[in-house]
Amino acid sequence: MNHFLGKSFLKENDFSAAELNYLIDFAIHLKKLKKNHLPHQYLLGQNIALLFEKPSTRTRSAFTVAANDLGAHPEFLGKQDIQFGTKESVADTAAVLGGMFDGIEFRGFKQETVAKLAEKSGVPVWNGLTDEWHPTQMIADFMTLKESFGKLKGLxxxxxxxxxxxxxxxxxxxxxxxxxxxxxxxxxxxxxxxxxxxxxxxxxxxxxxxxxxxxxxxxxxxxxDxxxxxxxxxxxxxxxxxxxxxxxxxxxxxxxxxxxxxKAKTxxxxxxxxxxxxxxxxxxxxxxxxxxxxxxxxxxxxxxxQSVVFQEAENRMHAIKAIMAATLGTLFIPDSIFA
Incomplete structure (x- = not known):
């Protein structure tokens, strides 16, 4: 059983506090596995499409390394490779990529684009950033807060x-x-x-x-804080x-x-x-x-x-790994813990 299996990660308020806290804690766990060189190939043999209308050092690197660590094969498609709304509709692109890939990341402009990808592809879609929301960044950010203070609530x-x-x-x-x-x-x-x-x-x-x-x-x-x-x-x-x-x-x-x-420790x-x-x-x-x-x-x-900006940047990879593994991987995450 996997509570998250098949779900897309498009914006934060699609998820409960318990679900977001689970992803944050799972990211911290995966970070420990990585630091101790312990394998965690929950996506072994799967293929991931990385769609980028907007460039990014951290998002591309984080998804690529996360996919590789999980045993998946990432394929980068930049703005010259995808034809959203020019030669091919988003819906048609989604249907094509959904038939070839097990999961899709999208980083671009419109939230409606990533939503349409999720609707029409039939596979989990992860929002690497749109003009409205940046949900993978949030798992990394609140993970960094929890590492710094040992808690979240009340900060x-x-x-x-x-x-x-x-x-x-x-x-x-x-x-x-x-x-x-x-x-x-x-x-x-x-x-x-x-x-x-x-x-x-x-x-x-x-x-x-x-x-x-x-x-x-x-x-x-x-x-x-x-x-x-x-x-x-x-x-x-x-x-x-x-x-x-x-x-x-x-x-x-x-x-x-x-x-x-x-505060001395802000x-x-x-x-x-x-x-x-x-x-x-x-x-x-x-x-x-x-x-x-x-x-x-x-x-x-x-x-x-007092700066944690580079810890926060590294945590993008661990957070993205947790999101990908939870929504696409062979994990046991029962619904009962979110009740």
Missing amino acids: TLTYIGDGRNNVANSLLVTGAILGVNIHIAAPKKLQPQAEIQKIAAKEAEKSGAQIKITDDLLAAVKNA ALYTDVWISMGEKVDVGERIKLLLPFQINKKLLQQTG IIMHCLPALHDNHTVIGKKLTTQYQLAALEITDEVFNGP
Whole structure:
């Protein structure tokens, strides 16, 4: 019996707190197996399609290594290989790939695309990121929180920056499901959409999580166990860069802000990539043009002793492995433990 078998992983609120906690704990378990070189080939001989409309270092690497560790064979299909809506419909592509592959990962723009893949392929589909949600990142993030504090319920995570993007949406809803207090610190015009807030509020009523969405940065970071940020301009987003930077610069995570939490062990999180210095083409261009040392987070904090960003990045692979193994693997996960 496998409670998750055949299910797709498209967005967080498709799953209960018990189910998400199981995946987080399973990811921690698989990480221990990996560190001790113990085999765990739950998907031996299966084939996995990796569909990428949007590029990503971490998502592609995590799915590839996870599939290999599980005994599966991953096949990468980039934006030049898939014809969504141009030469072939999403439904037709889903039917074709579902007949050839045992599972499908999708990273791209529209949530409706990944939903259609799941509907028409007949195999588990995993959302590697859409414009609305980033669910595999969430298993890694809350796994990192649990590794850092030994628990989840009752912790406070403050997300700072663009509060309307997929990461902010997913953190708000996932935290609400799991009983983690979520604060979103963002300018009023960049706060989560009402629909997302409504979903989170409904989940928080069940879990007891406290939600705070505000442009008062100091109120948002007070007593935070974790400070989390993301890039200020999402991939493919067309905005006035100078205006966005001016709007969000007061929301930069720096040493002074970290000290305002009032906690000595507040951790620093970022889903990456991060513009914390000028050692990238984009980073150098923006920091030079706007006369800044960094954008959403300073290098001092990003590489400081309280940062867990690279642990968090590694955990993407363990989290994705848990999701793939649970939904496609030969595991015994009885329904009774989720009752």
